[in-house]
Amino acid sequence: MNGYERFCFNLLGSRMRARRESHSELHGSLISARSQVPFEAYLATATVTSVIAGFLGGIFTAVITYLFRIPEMITYSGSLPSFLYEYTDYRLIAGTIIITLLSLIIIGGSTYAFYLVYPSILAGERRRKIDTSLPYAINYITAMSTAGITPAEIFRLLGESPVYGESAAEARYIAREIDVFGRDLIDALRVVSTITPSNRLKEFLQGAMGAISSGSNLTEYFKLKANQYAIENRHQQKAFLETLGLISESYVTALVAGTLFLVILQSVMSMLSGTSSPLFLYVIIYLIMPFGSIMFLVMISSMTPEV
Template sequence: MNSFERFCFNLLGMRMKARREQYSQLRNDLISARLKTPFEVYISTAVVSSVLVGLVSAVVLGFFTWFLKLPNLIKYKGDVPATVVFFSQYSLILGTVFVVIISLAVFGGMTYAVFLMYPSVAAGTRRRNIDATLPYAINYITSMSTAGITPAEIFRLLGDSPIYGESSVEARYIAREIDIFGRDLIDALRIVSASTPSRRMKEFLQGSMASISSGGNLTDYFRNKANQYALENRQTQKMFLETLALISESYVTAMVAGTLFLIIIQSIMSVIGGGGGNSTPMFLYLIIYLMIPFGTIMFIIMISSMTPET
């Protein structure tokens, strides 16, 4: 814990500890993401940070609203209710208070939501990394098992091999349960399998537990799993390339041909209508400066979220 997290925990830690059951999913995500911050510290930091961000944004926006007299820029036309006329003389005060309250709620709420979502996002990133590196890690495990190395030592050596990414991290947690907490291998596998975000890793560890408990040939199990996951990886890559081809065709159709079609149609309509009006350039501005950039960003985010970890 750093000094800020320690301050937040001392301020709200006991209250947040009493609400553990309300944040069961967050606690699971923190464990799956392998974040080293305890739940009470994390949620206390989230609450304090949200309040601070909300207060700072409220003060800044409220100052600019008051200094620039933005509420006074609102003009009324036609008949308005007498109540509105009465309160219009206090528009600067009321407008500033409104901006302060909205800023506090919006920016504070957004900060709190980011804190709540971050562990889930981190766990999802770890899941993709584990799924991508697990076949190679199992090949490494199979080689060591064939050489006669004990299962506990196998996971310990895998944990010392950072080239296997997050699969090595899971192996280090298995070794930690054995070396530091004194648990046997089956209990260590059970604990890590319950907290890992990867379905593949969970199945692999549970299968290892079953093979060890039944006295089966662990080397054959590792070899079969290595072949299975290698085949699944090839199938996943093939499906990804097919989906990527479909997305690229959709991008060309929607963002290239589609926008050109809209621009040409609007230009023809403008000529037919006798030169058009102010709506024509505004429509073109919307296509060029909004539709094309935001559409491209959407496609980039979609492809990035679908791309397997390397």
């Protein structure tokens, strides 16, 4: 924890312990994301930060609203109760107070909601990275097991390898459960399988637990899973290439042919009507085309699997 998180924990940490059951999903997301901040400290930081952000946002909104006299710009053409007309001279102050309270609630609530959602985003990112590197990590495990290395030592060596990313990080937690907490291999696999964000890794670890408990050949199990994930990997890459082809066709149709058609149509309509208003052309050139291209780039980047 940094100094700010420690301050928030000392301020509200004791009160946050009672919320562990009501925020069980947040607690699980923090564990799956391998956050170094305890649940009580994280929730206390979220509460303090949302309050500070709400007050700062409210003060800023109040200053802008009062300086630019925004409530006086609002007009209402309908009928109002007669007693409200007596307070029309105070509409600037009343409007500023109302807008300030709304901004305080919206900004503070949005900040708190972001804190609640952010760990699940990190856990989802870790799940994607684990699923990407898991087939290669299982190939490594299979090779080590074929060489006669014990399963506990295999996970320890996998955790020391920087090549396999988040899969190696999960292997380090298995080795930690064995070396630091003195658990046997089955208990270590059970603990990590319950907190890992990846369903594929959870399935693999549970299968390894079953093979060890039943006395089956663990090397054969590793070979079977390596072949299975290799086939699944090829299918996923094939599906990604097909999706990428569909996206490229959509890009050509929407942002190349579509915008060209709109430019020609606008030019012809301007010639026929005798007017020369280039506003629509500016919208196409400076808004639709660049933002559309950025949207396609972000979509492709989010879909592309890591190598």
